[in-house]
Amino acid sequence: MAVRRADSVGMSFGGEARLEQEYDPFVVFREAFGFIPNLLRAQTALPRVIAAHAKLEEAVCLRDGAIPRIHKERVLLCIAADRRDDYWVALDTELLTSFGVPEGQIDNLLNDYEHADLLAPDLALLEFCLKLSRDSSSVGPEYVEALRAQGFGDEAIVEAVVLAALAVYRCTLSVALRPEPDFKPRNLPAKILRGAGEAVPPTLATDTRRKAKRKGPYVPAPYLSPNTFKPFAIVQKSHGFIPNFFRAQTLRPDLLQAELEAVGSILLPEDVLTRVQKEAILLAVSAANLNSYCVAVHCNMLRGLGLSAEEADQIAVDYRLSNLSKADVALLDFVVKLGTRFSEYSPEDAAKLASFAFTREQILESTVVTALNNFANTLQMGLGIEPDFEPPSIFEKKKVNPSGAATTLMPRQGVVHLVETSQDADAELVAQAQCGKLEAFEELVRRHTQLIYRALIAILGNVADAQDTMQDTPLRAFKHIGGFQGRSKFSTWLVSIARNAALQRLRDRRNTESLDKNETEEDCGFRPRQIAAWQENPEESHSRTEIGQLVEKGLLQLPAKYRVIVMVRDIEQLSTEEVARLLGLTVPAVKTRLLRGRLMLREWLSPHLAASSKGAAQ
Amino acid sequence: MITCEEFFAEFADYLENQVSPEVRQELELHLSQCRACHVLYDSTRKTVKIVSESDSFELPQKVFDPIIDRVMAKLRTDPS
Numbered sequence: 001m002a003v004r005r006a007d008s009v010g011m012s013f014g015g016e017a018r019l020e021q022e023y024d025p026f027v028v029f030r031e032a033f034g035f036i037p038n039l040l041r042a043q044t045a046l047p048r049v050i051a052a053h054a055k056l057e058e059a060v061c062l063r064d065g066a067i068p069r070i071h072k073e074r075v076l077l078c079i080a081a082d083r084r085d086d087y088w089v090a091l092d093t094e095l096l097t098s099f100g101v102p103e104g105q106i107d108n109l110l111n112d113y114e115h116a117d118l119l120a121p122d123l124a125l126l127e128f129c130l131k132l133s134r135d136s137s138s139v140g141p142e143y144v145e146a147l148r149a150q151g152f153g154d155e156a157i158v159e160a161v162v163l164a165a166l167a168v169y170r171c172t173l174s175v176a177l178r179p180e181p182d183f184k185p186r187n188l189p190a191k192i193l194r195g196a197g198e199a200v201p202p203t204l205a206t207d208t209r210r211k212a213k214r215k216g217p218y219v220p221a222p223y224l225s226p227n228t229f230k231p232f233a234i235v236q237k238s239h240g241f242i243p244n245f246f247r248a249q250t251l252r253p254d255l256l257q258a259e260l261e262a263v264g265s266i267l268l269p270e271d272v273l274t275r276v277q278k279e280a281i282l283l284a285v286s287a288a289n290l291n292s293y294c295v296a297v298h299c300n301m302l303r304g305l306g307l308s309a310e311e312a313d314q315i316a317v318d319y320r321l322s323n324l325s326k327a328d329v330a331l332l333d334f335v336v337k338l339g340t341r342f343s344e345y346s347p348e349d350a351a352k353l354a355s356f357a358f359t360r361e362q363i364l365e366s367t368v369v370t371a372l373n374n375f376a377n378t379l380q381m382g383l384g385i386e387p388d389f390e391p392p393s394i395f396e397k398k399k400v401n402p403s404g405a406a407t408t409l410m411p412r413q414g415v416v417h418l419v420e421t422s423q424d425a426d427a428e429l430v431a432q433a434q435c436g437k438l439e440a441f442e443e444l445v446r447r448h449t450q451l452i453y454r455a456l457i458a459i460l461g462n463v464a465d466a467q468d469t470m471q472d473t474p475l476r477a478f479k480h481i482g483g484f485q486g487r488s489k490f491s492t493w494l495v496s497i498a499r500n501a502a503l504q505r506l507r508d509r510r511n512t513e514s515l516d517k518n519e520t521e522e523d524c525g526f527r528p529r530q531i532a533a534w535q536e537n538p539e540e541s542h543s544r545t546e547i548g549q550l551v552e553k554g555l556l557q558l559p560a561k562y563r564v565i566v567m568v569r570d571i572e573q574l575s576t577e578e579v580a581r582l583l584g585l586t587v588p589a590v591k592t593r594l595l596r597g598r599l600m601l602r603e604w605l606s607p608h609l610a611a612s613s614k615g616a617a618q
Numbered sequence: 619m620i621t622c623e624e625f626f627a628e629f630a631d632y633l634e635n636q637v638s639p640e641v642r643q644e645l646e647l648h649l650s651q652c653r654a655c656h657v658l659y660d661s662t663r664k665t666v667k668i669v670s671e672s673d674s675f676e677l678p679q680k681v682f683d684p685i686i687d688r689v690m691a692k693l694r695t696d697p698s
Contacts, residue, residue, distance in 0.1 A: 223644040225624045236627070247638065386638075442690050449686070453677040467681065474689045527626075531654055534661040538668060551672040570669045576634070595630040602665040609664070 023047065025054030032062040034098070037091060038179035039170075045361050048269065049368045052262035053173075056375075059258030060166045066156035070099050071122060072163055074109060075129045079167035081110050081188060082130055083342070087174040090183040111189050121150040129164040136381035137290045144218040144384070154219040158252045161382030162259075165375040172371035175342045176350065177364075216384020217248045224250040231260040238268075240588030241388070243297060245376065248385045266372050272365045276305050277331065280315055280324070281369045282376075284332040285339035287316045287395065291377040296391035304586035309488075313392040327356040331366060339370040389587050390577045426490040433481055441481070445474045448491050451572060452498045458567040459502035459560055472501040492582055495568070499582075528599055530606035538609045554604040562597030569594055620644050625655050633662060 025047075026036050043050050061072055073096050080088035093106055108116035113126060128147050132139050147157055226233040226242070235242050249256045267278055279301045286294035295316050302312040314322040319332045334353045338345050350363050358366075379385075424430070426447070432440035445452075452473045456466035476497050484493055535541055542550075555563055568574045568582065569590075580590045625648045631637045632645050649656050 217638070221638060221640055223620065223624075223641050225620060226627060227621065227624060241631075244638075247641075438690065438693060441693070442686065445686055445689065449682045450677060453682070454675050457675050463675070466675075467677075467685075470677075470682070470685045471689055474686070475692065478693055528658055530661075531657055533657045534664055538664060547668055548672045548674055551669055552674045555669075555674065566669065567675075570666055571672070571674060573670070591630050591634075595633070598633075598662055598665055598669075601669065602662050605665060605668075606661060609661075 023050075025051045028054045028058050028062070032058070033091075033095065035182065038182050039087065039174055039177060042177040042179040043173075043364060043368070045364050046272065046368070048265045049365065052265040052368070052372075053169075055258040055261045055265075056166055056169065059255050060159070060162050063254075065254075066153065066159045067125070067163070070096070070101070071125060073099065074101075074122070075126055075160075075163055076167050076170070077106070078109060078113055078126055078130060079133045079164065080171060082134060083171045084188060085171045085174055086185040086188070087179055087181055088170055089188065090181045090185045093186055094183045110186070121152065124150040125152070125160055129160055129167070132161065132164040132378055132382045133168050136378045139381050141216070141218050141384060144382075155251050157219050158249055158255065158383065161379055162249075162252075162255050164382060165378040168378045169371045169375040172339065172342065172374050173367060175345050176338050176367040176370075178347065216386055217244075218382075218384040219248070219251060221248050221250045224253065229253060229256075231257050234264075235260065240586070240592060243388050244385050245293070245297070245380060245388075248383050249379075262372070266365075266368055272359075272361045273369070276302065276307070277328065278365075278369050279305060280319070280328065280332065281335045281366060282373045283312070283315050284319050285335055285370055285373045286377055288336045288340040289374070289377045291380060292391040292396060293380045293385055293387050294373070294377055295395055296387050296389040299392060300389050300580075300587050303580065303584070304589070308584070309581040313394060316392055316395045317398055327358070330356045331358065334363075335366055335370045335373075338367065339374055390575070424486065424489045427486070430481070430484065430486075430490050433478075434484070441474075441478055444490065444494075445477075448494050451491060451495060454567055454571060455495045455498040455564075456502050457556075458564040459499060460505065461556055461560060461563065465505065466502075469498075469501055469505055473498040476501060488581065492578065495582055528603060530603050530610075532606060532610040532612060534606070534609050535611050542609075550605060550608055551601075554601045557604060558597055558600055562593055562600060565590060565593045566597040566601060570598075619651065620648050622648075622652060622655055625649075625652070629659070629662075632659075633666065 026040065029036050029040060040050050040053065043053070061076070062069070065072075073092055077089065077092035077096060080092055089110070096106055097103065105116060114123070118126065124147055128143055131143060144157055147160065152160065224232060224247075226236050232242055232246070235246060246256060246260070249259075267275070273281075279298050283295060283298035283302060286298060299309075299312040299316055302315070303309055311322060315324070315332075320329055322329075324332070330353055334349055337349060353363055353366075354360075426444060429440045429444050433444060453466060453470060456469050456473070457463060460466050460469065473494065477494055480497070484490065488496075539547065555567065558566065564583065565579060568579050569576065574582070576587055576590050576594070579585075579594075580587045583590070585593075625645060628637060628641060628645055632642070637645065649659055
């Protein structure tokens with residue numbers, strides 16, 4: 001069959017960097033489809049994104065897996081038709097025809113799939129995938145249970161979810177790239193499919209659905225070791241942990257591997273867009289899709305890339321009120337429209353972005369990152385994957401009714417305060433202190449004296465210096481309280497002032513032990529040496545004072561970067577997320593240092609509290 | 619059964635009670651059969667407990683009262 005050049009309609013992304021027919025990802029498609037789709041040719045300006053797409057297609061669609069290929073093609077056709085995507089409808093129709101599906105049955109699928117003589121399990125699969133592709137935030141466990149009731153096993157359920165995610169990926173690309181159709185487009189009927197948005201699983205009664213309301217994940221996830229599954233070792237190294245997003249799919253290592261390779265090809269290189277820009281795209285589109293899981297992940301990633309917690313939260317809540325450049329706001333306008341209001345998208349949107357001096361490659365990459373984001377959002381909702389981190393509370397509060405997912409997320413009036421001061425028990429006293437009322441300020445300082453003191457000791461490493469520095473924090477706090485806007489809790493703000501005062505004192509004394517130094521290989525490889533079992537109840541064989549003294553001595557001999565985290569986490573009981581915000585670290589970095597600090601303290605305490613050393617406290 | 623290294627990779631999340639039921643099952647199976655990891659887990663858990671309950675570095679009131687008094691006196695005479 002004759003293959004035409006890509007895209008004469010929208011903005012061209014193909015052309016100059018023509019790839020050989022033997023280019024590996026193209027070979028995958030030629031073997032599977034018998035030709036190279038124009039959508040792929042439209043991405044030749046960035047060959048690595050074609051490689052990513054090929055990996056996904058090959059793993060999810062082209063292999064038989066737990067769901068037969070022909071059933072998967074049927075799902076892909078119906079999702080494309082539901083989104084009125086002429087490009088994919090034409091291509092999927094041709095493929096189904098080549099598999100021997102009669103023309104009449106394809107017409108029925110497009111006109112009214114309920115009467116296309118599908119068997120009950122096939123209908124259930126189609127309805128599940130349609131629902132997920134159309135309105136992923138409203139898919140709950142009851143929809144997964146409906147599939148199980150039709151005989152789908154856990155592996156097939158994972159495959160169905162990833163299939164719907166792939167369909168969304170494909171269609172997001174075709175909306176923006178507007179490739180010339182590979183085959184003659186079909187005339188789609190005015191109303192193609194019944195409203196899967198309103199559809200409830202036909203197999204479940206209301207009370208069963210209510211009972212099925214439980215937390216995710218919806219399928220079991222057996223343990224997969226980074227030692228035996230190399231892609232996990234790579235994620236562990238690049239992220240510092242393995243996100244639940246990947247852990248939840250361990251039933252299907254084949255799909256996981258393809259996803260991880262695609263993520264690596266699309267997100268990690270910085271030759272076109274920067275990593276920060278890509279994470280901001282993922283955050284803004286996930287927020288517009290109301291996906292708390294992905295919002296939390298990308299807020300955290302942006303913090304790790306150097307943005308403040310407030311800046312990251314602001315992008316989630318309303319990027320237009322953030323302090324991003326006009327060009328970056330235009331970039332986010334482009335991707336949010338493409339990712340969430342695709343029917344309104346037009347080629348002028350890409351042209352507008354180009355007017356902000358974005359290159360063709362950058363616009364192409366932002367399109368692919370948006371498609372990847374929608375893939376991830378769909379997959380996370382479909383499997384009910386539990387969060388790795390708390391999403392910003394202000395984002396959760398601003399989440400609107402999921403049925404409004406396609407509309408603007410945030411109200412536009414005024415500046416959004418990222419943490420509402422009414423949540424903070426200190427809010428009233430803070431307001432009074434801001435008006436100059438000294439009694440209110442004194443009460444605030446008394447409330448938080450121990451917190452300030454411990455923060456100082458944690459950084460300075462000795463009691464005398466901490467007591468000497470105690471005055472500085474309240475004096476600095478009073479001087480700047482007018483500028484406190486309630487973006488964090490008052491106590492957190494106070495600790496950050498104490499931290500700065502302590503660091504200043506260290507600098508004055510030229511003590512340069514850094515709190516910010518990243519983990520070295522040696523840190524990550526720390527292994528405990530003390531292996532003697534501890535007494536059953538150390539509290540019974542030592543007085544509270546003895547144990548208190550031991551803990552204090554042990555803490556003081558820890559390096560500052562570990563001591564700070566152990567003290568604010570374990571003594572002050574701040575959450576891991578709060579500690580990360582306070583110290584400007586990522587959550588994985590806090591977790592790594594917390595474990596290391598606890599283990600070092602354990603080493604120090606072991607000789608005193610081991611079963612063989614009763615009463616040996618000093 | 620998972621190895622000690624694999625156990626250690628999950629240890630931070632296990633201490634924080636943040637592992638999935640499937641992973642927890644694997645870790646607890648390992649703990650039941652590996653003395654070294656059991657000792658490590660038991661003693662680290664106890665470390666966290668005694669640190670959390672220790673109220674370490676409490677500044678006595680007789681120390682902090684004069685500090686706060688000095689701060690407030692300074693602010694009253696020169697609030698800027």
